[in-house]
Amino acid sequence: MGHGVKRKEDPRFIQGKGNYVDDVKLPGMLFLDFVRSPYAHARIKSINADKAKALPGVVAVLTGKDLVPLGLDWIPTLSSDKMMVLPTEKVVFQMQEVVGIVAEDRYTAADAVSLVEVEYEPLPAVTNPMKALEPGAPIVRPDKGTNHVFHWEVGDKAATEKLFSGADVVVKQELYYPRIHVSYMETAGCVADFDQVRGHLTLWMTTQAPHAVRTVAALVTKIPENNIRIISPDIGGGFGGKVYVYPGYIVAAVASIVTGHPVKWINDRSDDQPSTAFGRDWHMTAELAAKKDGTMLGVRIKTVSDHGAFFGDANPSKFPAGLFSICTGSYDLKGGFAEVDGAYTNKPLGGITYRCSFRVTEAVYAIERMVDVLAYKIGMDPTDLRMKNFIPSNKFPYKSIFGWTYDSGNYTAALKKAMDKIGYWDLRKEQAEKRKKGELMGIGVSSFTEIVGAGPSAQFDILGIKMFDSAEIRIHPTGKAIARFGTKSQGQGHETTYAQIIAEELGLPIEDITVEEGDTDTAPYGLGTYASRSTPTAGAAAAMASRKIRDKARKLAAHLLEAREEDLVWERGKFYVKGSPERAKTIQDIAFAAYTNHPPGVEAGLEAVDYYDPPNMTFPFGSYICVVDIDRGTGQPKVRRFVAVDDCGNIINPLIVEGQIHGALAMGFGTSFLEEIKYDEDGNVFGANFMDYLIPTAVETPKWETEKTTTPSPHHPFGAKGVGESATVGSPAAFVNAVVDALSQGGIPHIDMPLSPWKIWNALKEKGLAMEA
Amino acid sequence: MEGGKTKMHIAVTLNGKKYDADVEPRLLLVHFIRENLGLTGTHIGCDTSNCGACTVLVDGKAVKSCTVLAVQTNGKEVLTVEGLAKGGKLHPIQEGFWEKHGLQCGFCTPGMMMAAYALLQKNPSPSEEEIRRGISGNLCRCTGYVKIVESIQYAADKMMMAERKMEVPAK
Ligand code: FES
Ligand code: FES
Numbered sequence: 001m002g003h004g005v006k007r008k009e010d011p012r013f014i015q016g017k018g019n020y021v022d023d024v025k026l027p028g029m030l031f032l033d034f035v036r037s038p039y040a041h042a043r044i045k046s047i048n049a050d051k052a053k054a055l056p057g058v059v060a061v062l063t064g065k066d067l068v069p070l071g072l073d074w075i076p077t078l079s080s081d082k083m084m085v086l087p088t089e090k091v092v093f094q095m096q097e098v099v100g101i102v103a104e105d106r107y108t109a110a111d112a113v114s115l116v117e118v119e120y121e122p123l124p125a126v127t128n129p130m131k132a133l134e135p136g137a138p139i140v141r142p143d144k145g146t147n148h149v150f151h152w153e154v155g156d157k158a159a160t161e162k163l164f165s166g167a168d169v170v171v172k173q174e175l176y177y178p179r180i181h182v183s184y185m186e187t188a189g190c191v192a193d194f195d196q197v198r199g200h201l202t203l204w205m206t207t208q209a210p211h212a213v214r215t216v217a218a219l220v221t222k223i224p225e226n227n228i229r230i231i232s233p234d235i236g237g238g239f240g241g242k243v244y245v246y247p248g249y250i251v252a253a254v255a256s257i258v259t260g261h262p263v264k265w266i267n268d269r270s271d272d273q274p275s276t277a278f279g280r281d282w283h284m285t286a287e288l289a290a291k292k293d294g295t296m297l298g299v300r301i302k303t304v305s306d307h308g309a310f311f312g313d314a315n316p317s318k319f320p321a322g323l324f325s326i327c328t329g330s331y332d333l334k335g336g337f338a339e340v341d342g343a344y345t346n347k348p349l350g351g352i353t354y355r356c357s358f359r360v361t362e363a364v365y366a367i368e369r370m371v372d373v374l375a376y377k378i379g380m381d382p383t384d385l386r387m388k389n390f391i392p393s394n395k396f397p398y399k400s401i402f403g404w405t406y407d408s409g410n411y412t413a414a415l416k417k418a419m420d421k422i423g424y425w426d427l428r429k430e431q432a433e434k435r436k437k438g439e440l441m442g443i444g445v446s447s448f449t450e451i452v453g454a455g456p457s458a459q460f461d462i463l464g465i466k467m468f469d470s471a472e473i474r475i476h477p478t479g480k481a482i483a484r485f486g487t488k489s490q491g492q493g494h495e496t497t498y499a500q501i502i503a504e505e506l507g508l509p510i511e512d513i514t515v516e517e518g519d520t521d522t523a524p525y526g527l528g529t530y531a532s533r534s535t536p537t538a539g540a541a542a543a544m545a546s547r548k549i550r551d552k553a554r555k556l557a558a559h560l561l562e563a564r565e566e567d568l569v570w571e572r573g574k575f576y577v578k579g580s581p582e583r584a585k586t587i588q589d590i591a592f593a594a595y596t597n598h599p600p601g602v603e604a605g606l607e608a609v610d611y612y613d614p615p616n617m618t619f620p621f622g623s624y625i626c627v628v629d630i631d632r633g634t635g636q637p638k639v640r641r642f643v644a645v646d647d648c649g650n651i652i653n654p655l656i657v658e659g660q661i662h663g664a665l666a667m668g669f670g671t672s673f674l675e676e677i678k679y680d681e682d683g684n685v686f687g688a689n690f691m692d693y694l695i696p697t698a699v700e701t702p703k704w705e706t707e708k709t710t711t712p713s714p715h716h717p718f719g720a721k722g723v724g725e726s727a728t729v730g731s732p733a734a735f736v737n738a739v740v741d742a743l744s745q746g747g748i749p750h751i752d753m754p755l756s757p758w759k760i761w762n763a764l765k766e767k768g769l770a771m772e773a
Numbered sequence: 774m775e776g777g778k779t780k781m782h783i784a785v786t787l788n789g790k791k792y793d794a795d796v797e798p799r800l801l802l803v804h805f806i807r808e809n810l811g812l813t814g815t816h817i818g819c820d821t822s823n824c825g826a827c828t829v830l831v832d833g834k835a836v837k838s839c840t841v842l843a844v845q846t847n848g849k850e851v852l853t854v855e856g857l858a859k860g861g862k863l864h865p866i867q868e869g870f871w872e873k874h875g876l877q878c879g880f881c882t883p884g885m886m887m888a889a890y891a892l893l894q895k896n897p898s899p900s901e902e903e904i905r906r907g908i909s910g911n912l913c914r915c916t917g918y919v920k921i922v923e924s925i926q927y928a929a930d931k932m933m934m935a936e937r938k939m940e941v942p943a944k
Pocket of ligand 2: 185236237491875876877878879880881882912913914915916
């Protein structure tokens, strides 16, 4: 462990031999496409598909009415609400699937889509969640009778009130975390193959959680769970967007049942972007109370969250607002209160996606932004203010006011390292010089604390299924191994990382270990990969299963060496007799004996399964510093440098960890500067394809500079914490703080993301700071 | 539309192999490669010519194969990711991506490598800036690009070295 070994999965990807869902091709396979709604809110008066049906090559047409007898016109969401598969009465967002067309190939299906006539009666739409919660707003969900989804709160409201009224300083800022889309490079899709003779459904699909999908599919379709096989092949990025179950999967399965053929559905990008799960859309009013000297006292945040037409956040059941209660961040506070009200609007479902760690992105953004707002208010350097208020390293494990027990941390060390690396104080001097010349330069800091590794089963479940994860390892007679997991990589490199863990624990060469995930017929049950949970859960399970194998190996070695078990010493890859290292048996010798020469009273074989239920969450952290220059003529921000110091505990593969951090930083960069899905009042969507929704290219993406500190998790079997989302969670505040820092000389207190040149230029213009040609 | 369905005959050389086919004039090159020829290494990531996942070379030029009709390649030579490795030996670009961790999910990778291939043909020792511009038509959502740039630099160095060896015959 701790080595940057090259990834085991790469040879197939670099040779064009990956197996993504669109690469699956079965004999007689048909293709599914959808007629989608042009309206955000409209009653369906009629659907006429005669012309489509008459087109040669069209095999079937499916509407909501066809799903009713199967009980599949609505299905449960991951947050105990329900969602439409195909509408029977009205559509509730623009680009919603309305009619499924099944044809012999994708061109014919697309032709037929344009031949379907749907008559709509438009209804007033609501796209602003604040307005949705006002009396008299159009009701999105008549079955609910209200647009109010939930109210959630944490903390002591009255005590916080007192804390705030007694404070020397209170700062307040409205912060909008925009609606964004994960924009994985591979869109959602599936191939459904129903075997009518066996009554068996195989579904190749882009899912991050194959087992959970199987169980839910069994419950809603009444197909017995042993007759459903979910195969999640190579996935072209997931980032949370592929946890959800989309109508396409269900309609493809029904289409396969109806037609007796395998059916493929692959979303076009322009269909995927506006209809699959979004991230964020979180309207916050945040306040921070402090003493004059900068001692932070408490935090208060009121949020209205926009959930679209169905509350389907891929959240643990007991957490409607995700883990937003991590919003006290890295600071030792006296009190606080946070509340969230969810609203239904005429938009698609989502919320928990895009590497967000269950709403930790929003929480971290709020607190890290507010620390800077406070720093300006009291005229203190933002790094000094952070240092002053960090939870001291000797206070871990630390119980936060909202009830989390942070496992370990050393926040000062991480910030210090970032400051040294970037040359913080020199940059401040340079900034002062530039200011004199009227040049705009900003420095932004973010010292985030993440919460990942869901999770301890007492608190964490999804639809009742506990959030453990699993590993099954089998050692073959010749000492080679296969290991299977309940998680599912979407690019995170599990085939390498897990092999490294097992190699470390059992002393097998990495190349002798095959890692498999994603086939529910063979993999042990697990809840999948999202929220940076794989290393904290399945990675731990790999270590625990390896240790079970080692325990059995000890028995076998004792038999082979004619020694007592307690006299054997384990050294990576072998047992030897204490005091005589030449009397040794390697793990390969032992594996062979497990099948050829096992002692009486010991079962043959060498394998183990482990279902790992973590005792606590893990709390990765880090400090990021961003330097930005802004062109006063155009408003164009340019990130000059970005230093990221991450602490994710002990690292299995530094190369993979660095890659994860880079990728997540680029996502945070996109969020901060480029990306937003917007709606107008009528519910027309903007940002529905890659022409309108800008994701970073190599040209504007900064050159990341990374460093680490290492504070192991005390409760994880090998001290790891998880890292996949740290940088998406931590970086937006650094970017925004940097831009606002640059603009602060003009008295501009805040700009909401994305920080487009246009927005920045307008803010400058308002203050008379823009340079005009 | 009906007229669009009358098939046309094309002869295309793909990765050095000649293919004859009757295709609809509207068939996109990417679908021809993936579905008619069964080479699924070339991917589709969008429908607006923005992502570059479908990048291949046609007569040595990098093109987005989702924006070219199969019939336009009649009589031409196409190179896809499957044609990069020769005789079981990885191309330096492939080596670079593996060595420098230039990929994660791998979905953008074939297109990215083909764009890099075209870039290095034109400019064998590009600067970082030139590499970034050279792949600006290719989106990657996983890597944050730094490692992709390093992968291409690795390949450039390796290819230059091989070139030099060829120029200076061993004594
Ligand atoms: S598929 Fe996106 S550019 Fe061709
Ligand atoms: S490696 Fe996943 S999109 Fe580039």
